[in-house]
Amino acid sequence: MASLKSALLYSNRVLTTLKNQTHVIYTKRTLLLPRLPLFKRAEGRLITFGRQSSSTAAEAQRGEDSLLKWLLLLIPATTFGLGTWQVKRRQWKMQLIAELNRLTTAEPIPLPLDPHELQSLEYRRVKVRGQFDHSQELYVLPRSPVDPEKEAREAGTLSSSGETGANVVTPFYCTDLGITILVNRGYVPKRKIRPESRMKGQVEGEVEVVGVVRLTEIRKRFVPSNDVQRNQWHYRDLEAMGGVTGAEPVFIDASFESTIPGGPIGGQTRITLRNEHMQYMVTWYGLCAATSYMWFAKFIKKL
Incomplete structure (x- = not known):
């Protein structure tokens, strides 16, 4: 009986000791586990999942930075x-202006009667002989006087001479051709x-x-819109003008x-075309230089 009691006491002490040791191990494991990398055995090798996750995230970040770059x-x-496209556009515009200047200063030719030929002769100088019919004047307004040198200087800018008036369009009977045409005699205040x-x-x-x-x-x-009844014209409508005057x-x-x-x-022929391509060239090349430097400073210089 005494030996049985001694055995029970010994068993209780052993269980208590094991219980305390288990609690200590559990406590340490609980405190240290978050700070330790996780391991997994696969094909006889230990794989560190914590380090692998950090490495994968770093590689993903590098990939995103490279794509953004x-x-x-x-x-x-x-x-x-x-900017390069504007250089080519400016060259084309300068050639077009030069061609218009050549046409408007060339030696005048007799006015042809063929309407199809006339379609290809815009801005070409011609000469006619006849007499005006002042009783059927048309007025294209508002208009400002044309100053070719000033317009070439201020092409593409918002400017105004401050003076407005009208262009006087008068039927003109061509004695050598036997037809009546319309002649813009010019500007009046x-x-x-x-x-x-x-x-x-x-x-x-x-x-x-x-x-x-x-x-x-x-x-x-x-x-x-043109106001035919009040004889106020805002753009050239040759069919309507001819219908009113019989020309x-x-x-x-x-x-x-x-x-x-x-x-x-x-x-009063306006042949100066808008030529703002130099401004566009400066703008685009300036943006190119600025953004190139910003890109260099962010992705190259810091390395």
Whole structure:
């Protein structure tokens, strides 16, 4: 009986000791486990999952940085391409302006009767002989006087001379061709739109007129419609103008040399085209330089 009691006491002490040791091991494991990498046995090798996850995240981050690096490089590359395109556009525009200047200063040719030939002669200088019908004047307004040198200097800018008036379009009977055409005699200020205010310039009899062939215009979005009843025209509609005056749909801008003292001022052909390509070139190449430096500083210089 005594030996049984001794055995039970010994067993209790052993269980208590094992219980305490187990608790200590559990506590240490609980505290240390989050700080230790996880291991897994696979095919006889230990694999560290904690380190593998960190390495995978770092590789993913490097991949994203590399993708961003090359995507951002598209910005300076694109702006450089746009700047180069503007260089070519400017060359094309300068050639076009030079061609228009050549046509408007060339030796005048007789006005052809073939309407198909006229379609290919816009801005070509022609000469006609006949007489004006001042009783059917048309007024294209508002207009400002053309100054070719000033317009070439200020092409593409918002500027105004401050002076407005109208262009006087007059039917002209061509005695050598037997047809009536429309001639833009030129510019008059607002105070001289009425023919009574410029009677000295209402030339009578047969005269020779040198001018530039112009074709009909398509009304632009913000240009008002022509008011036929009030004789206020805002763009060249040759069919409508011819219907009102009985003239053929043939239109020329009289040259400055055809100006009659006291009458409208000729030479009102606007041949200066918008040429803002130099500004665009500076803008795009400037953006290319700025973004290239930013890309270099972020991805190359810091290395």
